[in-house]
Structures are given as C-alpha cells and as structure tokens.
Amino acid sequence: MRKNKKKPNRVGKVFGVIFSILLVAATMYLLFNLVKLNVLPTKLLFLVTVVFVLLDLIFILLLCFATRGAVSKTICIIFTIAIALGSCMGGYYISKTGSLLSNMTTVSSNSKTTVSVVVKKSSDMKKKNDLAGHSVGVLQNIGTVGSKKVLKDLSKSGIEMNQTPYESMTDMLAAFYNGEVDSIIINESSRDQITDIEEYAEFDNNTRVVYQTSYEVENTDKANAVSNITTTPFNVLISGSDTRGGFDENGRSDVIMVATVNPKTGTILLTSIPRDFYVETACDAADGCQQGALDKITHTGIHGTNTTKRTVEKLLGIEINYTFKVGFDTVTDIVDAIGGIDVNVEPGYECSNFLHAPGLSVHAGVNHLNGEQALGYARERYAYSEGDRQRTKNQQQVLMGIVNKVTSPAIVTNYASIMDSMANTFSTTMSNDEITSLIKYQLNKNPKWKIEQSMVDGTGDTQMCAELGNAAYVMVPDESTVTKASNKINAVMQGKSADDVE
Missing domain, CATH: 3.40.190.10 (Periplasmic binding protein-like II)
Structure with a gap:
C-alpha cells in the first residue's frame, strides 16, 4: 500500500519539475527580448524582472514541494501554463517590435x-x-x-x-x-x-x-543627429512616397510634412506642404535633377528623399535633423490591421465622388474608414474646391487616426498583424538608440504632448515644371505663409507655442 502512495507523488514531482522548467524558459525568453528591446527605464526593468523571478519561485515551490493533492496540483499546473503562455506571447510581441524598429532604422545604402x-x-x-x-x-x-x-x-x-x-x-x-x-x-x-x-x-x-x-x-540621406533626443528640439521630414515598384524605389513625395518636436515643452508641430507647391529645387542627384529649377515639390522625391529634404530646408530656412519615409500605398495594410480608423469630417466637406476610392462616401461627423477608403480619402483633391489644401488636411487626419488607434489598448488584440503590416512601410534616419530613448522618456516622464498644426498656402496657377519640361498646374507660394510657417517652427524650437505666432 505504501508503494502505491509513493508512485503518484513521484509522478507529481516529475510533472512539477517539467512545468517549472517550462515556466523558467518562458520567463527567460520574455526578459531576454525585453532587455534586447531596451525601451524600459532601468528602475521599471528591474521591477519587472523582480516580479517575474518571484512569480517563478512561488510556482516552482508550489509545483515541486507545497501542493500534494491532485486537485491543488492540477490548479497550480493550469496557472503555470497560463503564465508561461503569457510570457511567450509577450516575448513574441516584444521580438516583433524589435524587428520593426530594426527594419525602420536600417536605411538602405x-x-x-x-x-x-x-x-x-x-x-x-x-x-x-x-x-x-x-x-x-x-x-x-x-x-x-x-x-x-x-x-x-x-x-x-x-x-x-x-x-x-x-x-x-x-x-x-x-x-x-x-x-x-x-x-x-x-x-x-x-x-x-x-x-x-x-x-x-x-x-x-x-x-x-x-x-x-x-x-x-x-542613397545619400543621412541624419543630422541632435546631441540628446530627449532634451534637444529637432525637426523630422515626413515624406509619403508614392511608388509602384516597392518601398525601396524612389517616387514622388505625395505627403510632405515637417514634424518639429520639443521634448522639453512636450510640443509637436506638424507643418504641411502641399504636393503641388512651386519651389526652387535643391538637388542631391545628378540624374536629370536641375539645381535651382522651379518645380512642384512632389517631383523632388523622384531623385530621393535627400533632395526633398534639402528643398524643404531651403524653402523654410530650417535645418532638418531626421527623415521619416512612409510608403503611402501600404497605409491600406496598416489601417486594415488596426481595424480601420475614424476621421471627423467638418460640415460642408461631405463627399461621395472620390476619384481614388470609387464608392467611398463620407458624411459630416465621424466616419469609420477601412484601408482602401483611408488611402482614397488621403489622396483626393479633385472633389474639393480647395484641392491640394484639403488633401493635405485629409492626410493629417489619416496619419493622426492611425496614431490614435495604434496608441489605444485595442492594438493588443491584433498586435502581430500590425507589426507585420508596418514592416516595410517606414524607414527613418533616426537610430534605434534614439527611438528607444524617446520611448524610455515617454514611459519615465509621461509628458502630455500638445500637437499643433500649420500649413503653407498659395495660389493655383499653370507654370513650367522642370521635371515635366512643360507647363502644369502648380500652387504658387504665398510667401507670407511660408514666413509664418518658418516662424512657428522656430518658436517651437525655442520652447514657445506655435499658436503665439501672428
């Protein structure tokens, strides 16, 4: 009779050891990826490590020594499996995030x-x-x-x-x-x-x-890095590339924004430049790019992101520290992966005849858009009397809609798909260390970011475009709006609000 009682105990101990090993392995996988990602502040990383180590010790003791009955052992094993699976899933998500950051910051030569x-x-x-x-x-x-x-x-x-x-x-x-x-x-x-x-x-x-x-x-696009990205204001050129042959191919810059970030004041200023803005090109390529020629700013992207960057620097009289290239056609994958986005259409801007999204109709108020609809909404200009001005506003709405959805708790339910959809969508000259420093800063200080918006403006006209070698529709700059946009950027860089600039 004694031998029969010892046998179940031995089996229970064997299961206890096996599940203890699985628990420790899962925890090590999670902590390894967390340390490798390097986004948690030191104190928070230490706290997370201590919590998981203590959890492991508690359940190892329960599995191997404390629980003796079949019911208590089973319950303990179920909880152990749940923690191990959660750790594995967390480690996997963190690993996907690390891969995304690595892809984003590895700019092709x-x-x-x-x-x-x-x-x-x-x-x-x-x-x-x-x-x-x-x-x-x-x-x-x-x-x-x-x-x-x-x-x-x-x-x-x-x-x-x-x-x-x-x-x-x-x-x-x-x-x-x-x-x-x-x-x-x-x-x-x-x-x-x-x-x-x-x-x-x-x-x-x-x-x-x-x-x-x-x-x-x-690719000559290089960062002009600031000394400390968590304390020093900086400018980022956001370029939405319009390509058909893949993200690594040069194409027109259909979205052009300058994000001015001041981490000390918690202010982000988005300055938009309409794609048809008629500017003096500052070339960075010898393949037909005509230095000092007048053209639509969208055409600068054909010669690479650095040509667009240099042209924007010349236009606004500013220094751009980093570039952030977005494959705009892949926005459809991102929006679908996050379950769509919401955009708020102001009264008078209802529309049912979108050229790039046939069948799309938006009404005044909040509209929920899927990927194709979001892209069509961001690319439309012919349906609006303001043309390119309204398209620029729509693009800002779509980008902010993505940001709002990605930063919401709902992202957890489809995290892996979202990471996959973003893998070949973004490229930045900001380094991995700089991005992780910003994330640490956000987690540590939790600044309440204030987002301000600005846009240069002009008058529609038909002018000679260097890239076409012929006349085409352009937006001739209103120089007062260019000066105002430049002053707003400088104000944010100096720790002031762009809204204070008259």
Missing part, C-alpha cells in the same frame, strides 16, 4: 530606379526582340541615366533602336501618340505624372511594357 520601354497596346511588339530596328523616344535632359541603362542592356542582347530625343515629357508623349516614334522610355516613378495630365489620363490602359530594367543609385 541604395535606392532602386525602374525604367521601361513602353509601346501602345495595339502595337505588334510584344517581347524584347521585337524592339530591334524600331524607333524610341527618350528625354534629352531628364532621367538620362535610366534611358542609357535600358539602351545599353538591349544593345548587349544585339537589339539596336533608333533614338529620337525630346526636350519635355509632353513633347515625347505627343510624338508617341502621333506615331512619330514606335516606343518611349519612361521612369516608372513618372507614371503618375503622365496620368495627371488630362490628355494622357488613360496612359496605363492603352500602353504596355515590353522591356523593363532596374538599377540602383546611392
């Missing part, structure tokens, strides 16, 4: 540019070899590196084409549609420039790509 040989859909040319002996239109002063790259690649395959140079995009397109040339070479990032021209709005539908190649250019 090169950016991709994709160039295509395009023919009409009615053309008999369907594959690369069919191009031999035919005529091709090329731009004389814009994107010359890409054109040469395509023609060189074709020549290596024994395919020679008869080149006809054109001074502007519109001249080349007119020649193409008139039959003067059989094909044209375009930079893929120029597609939306083409379809923005009313006469060529159906360009994507009535043409096709016969040959395409990509090449890399050096």
Whole structure:
C-alpha cells in the first residue's frame, strides 16, 4: 500500500519539475527580448524582472514541494501554463517590435530606379526582340541615366533602336501618340505624372511594357543627429512616397510634412506642404535633377528623399535633423490591421465622388474608414474646391487616426498583424538608440504632448515644371505663409507655442 502512495507523488514531482522548467524558459525568453528591446527605464526593468523571478519561485515551490493533492496540483499546473503562455506571447510581441524598429532604422545604402520601354497596346511588339530596328523616344535632359541603362542592356542582347530625343515629357508623349516614334522610355516613378495630365489620363490602359530594367543609385540621406533626443528640439521630414515598384524605389513625395518636436515643452508641430507647391529645387542627384529649377515639390522625391529634404530646408530656412519615409500605398495594410480608423469630417466637406476610392462616401461627423477608403480619402483633391489644401488636411487626419488607434489598448488584440503590416512601410534616419530613448522618456516622464498644426498656402496657377519640361498646374507660394510657417517652427524650437505666432 505504501508503494502505491509513493508512485503518484513521484509522478507529481516529475510533472512539477517539467512545468517549472517550462515556466523558467518562458520567463527567460520574455526578459531576454525585453532587455534586447531596451525601451524600459532601468528602475521599471528591474521591477519587472523582480516580479517575474518571484512569480517563478512561488510556482516552482508550489509545483515541486507545497501542493500534494491532485486537485491543488492540477490548479497550480493550469496557472503555470497560463503564465508561461503569457510570457511567450509577450516575448513574441516584444521580438516583433524589435524587428520593426530594426527594419525602420536600417536605411538602405541604395535606392532602386525602374525604367521601361513602353509601346501602345495595339502595337505588334510584344517581347524584347521585337524592339530591334524600331524607333524610341527618350528625354534629352531628364532621367538620362535610366534611358542609357535600358539602351545599353538591349544593345548587349544585339537589339539596336533608333533614338529620337525630346526636350519635355509632353513633347515625347505627343510624338508617341502621333506615331512619330514606335516606343518611349519612361521612369516608372513618372507614371503618375503622365496620368495627371488630362490628355494622357488613360496612359496605363492603352500602353504596355515590353522591356523593363532596374538599377540602383546611392542613397545619400543621412541624419543630422541632435546631441540628446530627449532634451534637444529637432525637426523630422515626413515624406509619403508614392511608388509602384516597392518601398525601396524612389517616387514622388505625395505627403510632405515637417514634424518639429520639443521634448522639453512636450510640443509637436506638424507643418504641411502641399504636393503641388512651386519651389526652387535643391538637388542631391545628378540624374536629370536641375539645381535651382522651379518645380512642384512632389517631383523632388523622384531623385530621393535627400533632395526633398534639402528643398524643404531651403524653402523654410530650417535645418532638418531626421527623415521619416512612409510608403503611402501600404497605409491600406496598416489601417486594415488596426481595424480601420475614424476621421471627423467638418460640415460642408461631405463627399461621395472620390476619384481614388470609387464608392467611398463620407458624411459630416465621424466616419469609420477601412484601408482602401483611408488611402482614397488621403489622396483626393479633385472633389474639393480647395484641392491640394484639403488633401493635405485629409492626410493629417489619416496619419493622426492611425496614431490614435495604434496608441489605444485595442492594438493588443491584433498586435502581430500590425507589426507585420508596418514592416516595410517606414524607414527613418533616426537610430534605434534614439527611438528607444524617446520611448524610455515617454514611459519615465509621461509628458502630455500638445500637437499643433500649420500649413503653407498659395495660389493655383499653370507654370513650367522642370521635371515635366512643360507647363502644369502648380500652387504658387504665398510667401507670407511660408514666413509664418518658418516662424512657428522656430518658436517651437525655442520652447514657445506655435499658436503665439501672428
């Protein structure tokens, strides 16, 4: 009889040891990822470590020594499993966060540019070899590196084409549609420039790509880091890139904002610049970017984020410390992953004819938008009498809607999917250490951030655009609004409120 009583005890102890090992392993996994992420202040990290170590000790004692009955042992095992699973899940979420931060702060040394040989859909040319002996239109002063790259690649395959140079995009397109040339070479990032021209709005539908190649250019975007990101004010350029070939490809800057952050006063000023703002370009690339030429600011992104940064610095007379690039088309994935966002539409701005989101209708008051709807809402300008001004306001609403949802408790229920959707969406020149320092600062000091908004303004007009080589719709700056925006930024940098600037 005594042997029969000892046997269950031995089994219970074996289970106790096994579950104790699992508990310790899960806790170590959680704490390892927490230390690796390095976002908790030292005191809080110490407290969390002590709490988990004590929990482990308590349950190890209960599992191996204190509980003897089957019921009490079972209950203890259930609680142990729950804590172990919670630790594993927490460690996994923290690991996903660390991967996201690593991806965001690992800025590629090169950016991709994709160039295509395009023919009409009615053309008999369907594959690369069919191009031999035919005529091709090329731009004389814009994107010359890409054109040469395509023609060189074709020549290596024994395919020679008869080149006809054109001074502007519109001249080349007119020649193409008139039959003067059989094909044209375009930079893929120029597609939306083409379809923005009313006469060529159906360009994507009535043409096709016969040959395409990509090449890399050096990414010269570097941080101008501040000495201490938790005490020193800094400026961040937020650039929403409009690309079709992937996040690493240069494309138009469809969203342009400067976030001025003063951690001492807890103030963030968002200064928006309409994409059609007519500015003097400050180039950072030799591939057809014309230094000092006048163009829409959106076109600067085609030559890389650093060209946009330098142009904004010149426009506002400020120094930008960091850049934050957003793949704006991937906003759909983020918004869907967080379960949609809410935007508040003011009376008089109801709309039911969105060009980029057919079927979308917004009413006065709070509207809940999914990913496609949020992107369409952020890109729309034709439905509003204010055009690009209202689009800029909508973009601010969408970005703030994402921030509000991501910082709410609801994020926990779909955290892994959100991290995955954001993995290839953001890129910043801010270092991992600087981001974790800001998170530590937030957890330690818990500042109540005040968000202020500003926007430069101007007058609609038709002017020559360097990137197109032709006239197009632009917003000619109202210099008083540019000066005011610059003064607001300087005020926040100096510890004052932007609202105090007249």
